[in-house]
Amino acid sequence: MAENTLSSCAGPETQTSFDVFSPTEYTTMLLGFLQENVDRVADRTVCEIGTGSGVVAMQAALLGARSVTVSDVERDALDAVSASFSRLPQGPADFSSLLGPLWQPYGTRRFDLILANLPHFPTPSLTLPGRLPTWAMGGADGRKLLDPFLEGLSEHLAPGGLAVFTHNRFVGIEQARAYLRARGLSLQTCRETIVHLSPLKVSALTHGASGYGEDVFTLGEHVFGRVCLAVASWA
Numbered sequence: 001m002a003e004n005t006l007s008s009c010a011g012p013e014t015q016t017s018f019d020v021f022s023p024t025e026y027t028t029m030l031l032g033f034l035q036e037n038v039d040r041v042a043d044r045t046v047c048e049i050g051t052g053s054g055v056v057a058m059q060a061a062l063l064g065a066r067s068v069t070v071s072d073v074e075r076d077a078l079d080a081v082s083a084s085f086s087r088l089p090q091g092p093a094d095f096s097s098l099l100g101p102l103w104q105p106y107g108t109r110r111f112d113l114i115l116a117n118l119p120h121f122p123t124p125s126l127t128l129p130g131r132l133p134t135w136a137m138g139g140a141d142g143r144k145l146l147d148p149f150l151e152g153l154s155e156h157l158a159p160g161g162l163a164v165f166t167h168n169r170f171v172g173i174e175q176a177r178a179y180l181r182a183r184g185l186s187l188q189t190c191r192e193t194i195v196h197l198s199p200l201k202v203s204a205l206t207h208g209a210s211g212y213g214e215d216v217f218t219l220g221e222h223v224f225g226r227v228c229l230a231v232a233s234w235a
């Protein structure tokens with residue numbers, strides 16, 4: 001058997017409890033944005049909602065963020081992220097982690113840069129193997145967390161600030177744009193990409209593989225979805 005096959009067959013005995021937060025191609029879209037827009041990170045106040053492994057927030061810290069605040073509903077994630085931050089060679093002067101849903105733990109604080117890769121897969125029920133139930137499930141329309149996140153943006157985005165968040169195109173990017181416009185914010189998209197949807201995810205899609213127009217498409221046995229980064233700023 002080829003060596004790479006062996007390693008990819010590593011069983012549960014090699015899985016640490018923190019693998020449930022391991023990064024995905026959605027995470028890397030945010031990393032790419034940060035690396036290519038250092039001027040929007042350095043010396044800025046940054047928050048990340050739903051930080052998971054914390055790599056996005058760590059990247060912001062390493063690019064010179066003045067302060068980094070992370071939040072999640074999973075205490076294990078926050079404990080691991082706090083430990084990782086304590087080992088960073090150059091951490092931000094000001095790091096804090098907050099437990100709680102969406103904007104709830106933030107009070108009235110505003111940030112220059114707001115980052116999020118929220119659960120927004122359109123399904124009423126889905127727990128992926130090796131993940132927690134809070135990882136991906138976005139409710140039937142995928143917007144159960146996205147909409148309250150958008151709702152709170154105008155109260156938490158500093159003047160001149162940016163909010164950058166992953167957005168499955170198949171849960172209505174134009175809906176997000178209209179929602180934000182009504183709150184005085186404009187929305188642009190970047191880093192358009194296509195992700196493979198596992199058979200389990202496809203079977204959980206509220207409207208099935210053929211119910212999302214051109215934003216979900218099938219090639220042979222495989223189903224793909226269009227994804228982008230959404231960038232919101234004051235209009």
Ligand SMILES: C[S@@+](CC[C@H](N)C(=O)[O-])C[C@H]1O[C@@H](n2cnc3c(N)ncnc32)[C@H](O)[C@@H]1O
Pocket residue numbers: 021022023024026027049050051052053054056071072073074077100101102116117118119134135136145
């Ligand atoms: C798709 S994962 C993304 C994790 C990480 N930001 C990344 O990009 O790899 C979604 C994260 O949001 C967290 N989460 C789920 N529901 C949440 C909520 N209501 N408020 C805040 N975070 C939540 C999950 O625990 C998980 O860490």
